[in-house]
Amino acid sequence: MAIHNVAVVGLGIGKGHIAEGYSAHADKFRVAAICDLNPQRLTEIGDEFGIAARTTSFDEILRMPEIEVVDICTPPTVHIGQILAALAAGKQVICEKPLVGSLADLDRVVKAEAEAPGRVMPIFQYRYGDGLQRARHIIESGIAGKPYLATVETAWNRGAKYYSVPWRGRLDTELGGVLLTHAIHSHDIMTWLLGPVASVYCRTATRVNPIEVEDCAVASLVMQNGALVSLAATLGSQVEISRLRFCFENVTFESGLKPYAPGDGPWQILPASPEIGQRIEEALAGWQPVPSRFAGQLGAYHAALESGGPLPVTLDDARRSLELATALFHSAEAGIAIELPIGRDHPKYADWRPQPKAVA
Secondary structure, three states, rough: OEEEEEEEEOOOOOHHHHHHHHHOHHHOOOEEEEEEEOOOHHHHHHHHHHHEEEEOOOHHHOOOOOOOOOEEEHHHHHHHHHHHHHHHHEEEEEEEEEOOOOOOHHHHHHHHHHHHHHHHEOOOHHHOHHHHHHHHHHHOOOOOOOOOEEEEEEEEEOOOOOOHOOOOOOOOOOOHHHHHHHHHHHHHHHHHHOEEEEEEEEEEOOOOOOOOOOOOEEEEEEEEEOOOEEEEEEOEEEEEEEEEEEEEEEEEEEOOOOOOOOOOOOOEEEEOOOOHHHHHHHHHHOOOOOOOOOHHHHHHHHHHHHHHHHOOOOOOHHHHHHHHHHHHHHHHHHHOOOOOOOOOOOOOOOOOOOOOOOOO
16 A cells, blocks of 8 residues: 655644644555645654655645645635646645636646646545445435425624634635625535436525625525525534535435534434335444544545546535535525525636726
């Protein structure tokens, strides 16, 4: 089994990738280099994890022949340039959410990936956890039946300290608020279990913080399979939770309340009858627990690198996520329901941010 050399770029959430993900797979990955614009953070994290190669230059990372995987954990607006440069340098690429800042940029990445030796894996670590993975397995086994309705709540808390980071809370750098930076995880879980969205109607507000982006939102969705979904997200909850409930014909699933690990078990799995319960028990016979968050996703990533098989999270998954975000933002701005999918002729294809308001 090969050990792959990784460079982590951006040591905010990047530290979590190292501490939670790569450290859990020391037999599969070696963090050979780190990159950050803050020299103090480079020193502290380099010393903590014993990483010798430290640089403030992304270009220097790309010139390191020993680096196979570049893990991008920088602010959203620089993702597109760094992804394209890393692919052009022949690297494998991992990138934090949101992958890029528009569907147009995503299409640039798709084209570049098709022409490069490396592939791009978006980060959606909340998919990993034993409860969610069991629910997914039951649905894929055909036991759950017709999906009826789902509710998705992201009730977190962010205040002045969080927004003291200069790029946060601004449309030109963060690109969006609670819908893009926070609830995007639970919304990805929702589409991962229910499939594509057909239409959305959304309302947003900025009520918690003096920022440019939304920090409260509600939305009503219709899925392509006919299921109805309600989304609610805020950054003003005094008790932080993430909660997902899915009502199917034969089973109801409900997550735990961990705000930053809703995939973790146990999930409530409530069968409609003893017979359905027996089928679920048989489907889960011999089940192997799935590690949580970054440990789960990076373990699956290594297996894909070794086999050459499909990545555990793909650019198609990123498209589904960014397409939903685009539709939510457009609906909130226009005050109308928005149909999906979103094509190149859509007014928000190249930029989902609202148009500047005219000055009287």
